[in-house]
Amino acid sequence: MPSFRPLHCPRNDCPSRNSTSLFSFQKRGFYSNKHHRRIQRFWCKACNRSFSSQSFRFHYRLQLPRLHLEFWPFIISKVTLRQSARMLGVDRRTLADRLWRMGLHAKKFHFQRLRNFADKSKIEGVFQLDELETYETDRRLQPVTVPVLIHRQKYFVVALTAGTLPCRGPLSPKLLEMKKEREKEFGKRKSESRKVVNEVLSTLKSLIPIENRIYIQSDRKKLYPSVIKQVFGKNGFVHLQECSKRKRDKGNPLFPINHTLAQMRDNISRLVRRNWGVSKKRNWLVPHLWLWLVWRNYVRPITADGNPPTPGELVGASSHRYCPKEIFQWRIFQF
Numbered sequence: 001m002p003s004f005r006p007l008h009c010p011r012n013d014c015p016s017r018n019s020t021s022l023f024s025f026q027k028r029g030f031y032s033n034k035h036h037r038r039i040q041r042f043w044c045k046a047c048n049r050s051f052s053s054q055s056f057r058f059h060y061r062l063q064l065p066r067l068h069l070e071f072w073p074f075i076i077s078k079v080t081l082r083q084s085a086r087m088l089g090v091d092r093r094t095l096a097d098r099l100w101r102m103g104l105h106a107k108k109f110h111f112q113r114l115r116n117f118a119d120k121s122k123i124e125g126v127f128q129l130d131e132l133e134t135y136e137t138d139r140r141l142q143p144v145t146v147p148v149l150i151h152r153q154k155y156f157v158v159a160l161t162a163g164t165l166p167c168r169g170p171l172s173p174k175l176l177e178m179k180k181e182r183e184k185e186f187g188k189r190k191s192e193s194r195k196v197v198n199e200v201l202s203t204l205k206s207l208i209p210i211e212n213r214i215y216i217q218s219d220r221k222k223l224y225p226s227v228i229k230q231v232f233g234k235n236g237f238v239h240l241q242e243c244s245k246r247k248r249d250k251g252n253p254l255f256p257i258n259h260t261l262a263q264m265r266d267n268i269s270r271l272v273r274r275n276w277g278v279s280k281k282r283n284w285l286v287p288h289l290w291l292w293l294v295w296r297n298y299v300r301p302i303t304a305d306g307n308p309p310t311p312g313e314l315v316g317a318s319s320h321r322y323c324p325k326e327i328f329q330w331r332i333f334q335f
């Protein structure tokens, strides 16, 4: 990789990382890695330490440097972590660790693309919001909400996250007992719906100039008008509330968001109803969701037929269709 040019030092504690002046470095020859590739070595003039182009790669210092690429197709094909580990011949914990790293990277990758087009103030149109319900460990005792916000026309997923929902009754005596025990340990399970819906709407707000009017379409859940007002109060906003009882076909105004949530259930093993892949912990669901988002926005074309652009290209967040190898080529540094 002779043309590689570092834009900053890879070390988090280097003074150059907080400096606004141009990064100063020297080239210090090459070395060969075990695959006999020539790797460029550099010298950082700010912290007086050496580094190489390798330290900018996603797989830097990871055992099994191709594992994430081999794992990728399973992530968006409803295969559970346990089954993927079996098929790839690796330990489940190794794969869980990779899932965690990949999910964090996917989130940074998405936000990097969002910044691209936030700078150009390009995003406009109608956005749709809804919540998908799933659970961790037990369907009645530990339900989970996953708010999702999309661009209605382009099917671009702007933001998603996950939060807790309170227990759902009626509970059998055995479940009631389990609930009491759990409450003793963790306290009462509360609804985080308001908090997480606020979070996805705030991501949208950060992309849109304050003078632009925002159009949000949702069902008639009572919570939405107040959260939308709370987030967009100072912008002009229009909230279009649709009846969720209508037939869920293409004529339904909420078809794009309904379709997106159905697709999530179809692609992500942790969201499939009542199966063994259901997320044991919410913490593992979130990285999985980010990976799905990156696949949906930047890898998969807007429709499966032919070769149309991806939702990311259509809204101007990305310039081309990404392949997994490109997504996971470089580490994304935060400043």
Ligand SMILES: [Zn+2]
Residues within 6 Å of the ligand: 009, 010, 011, 014, 015, 016, 044, 045, 046, 047, 048, 049
């Ligand atoms: Zn340095």
